[in-house]
Amino acid sequence: MSEFAGKIILVTGATSGIGRATSVALAESGAIVIAAGRRRDLGVQLEAEATGCRGSISFSTLDVSDETSIDSLFAHIETQFGRLDGALNNxxxxxxxxxxxDMPVADFDRLFSVNVRGTWLCMRHEMRFMRAQGSGAIVNTSSVAGVKGYPGASAYSASKHAIVGMTRAAGLEFPDRGVRVNCFCPGATRSEMSARWSERLPNGYDDLAQLIPIKRVSEPREQAEVAMFLLSDRSSYVTGAVYTCDGGSSAG
Structure with missing residues (x-):
């Protein structure tokens, strides 16, 4: 399948988990992927992983808590490519x-700086590109914690609920100019982040799986498939939408 052939697509948070899986899947489908993240060593490995794919992956260093870093990335995209067909703000x-x-205010501020402000700043640039060119798809990564509450996760949950709200509003701003904005809400997925959560449980992922109706933790590639659907023309009539991919966790 090469439905993304030649399309320029940005993926932030690309060096691990869902971002990494989506970057590789997009390259396999022919996309020219700009994979952005903080860890250059992992970014170089990711570039190599795309060798032999229909498309390609090029890594750019990005810290979404730093507005200057974001500005530099989009200046590079403008100079190098002149357009942006899709973006996964992950x-x-x-x-x-x-x-x-008991939560330090500094932790609350850091969560909102990265999860909310960082996503909004990226969307700001992305929507400027797409509004001007008359097409484009943006996908924001929220979380199952963006549609339900978890004790001890008030700030994280609030930041992910904010992404849902931003997406719904932004998805209504330029649909008549071909710009779609959606988000998806992954449940527990095998990643560095979920590994840290599972370490708090006696039997790790096995215990975590028992909390999920489908009785297993998802693989990053399963989440990547949802992101790719929302980035693709298969979802051409979808904007301002919130898709859950959580094994049924938010259903009951």
């Missing part, structure tokens, strides 16, 4: 699980 962070009275 960069995000977490904090220690603590009840509201």
């Amino acid at each position: 960069a995000g962070t977490e904090s220690e699980s603590l009840p509201v009275p």
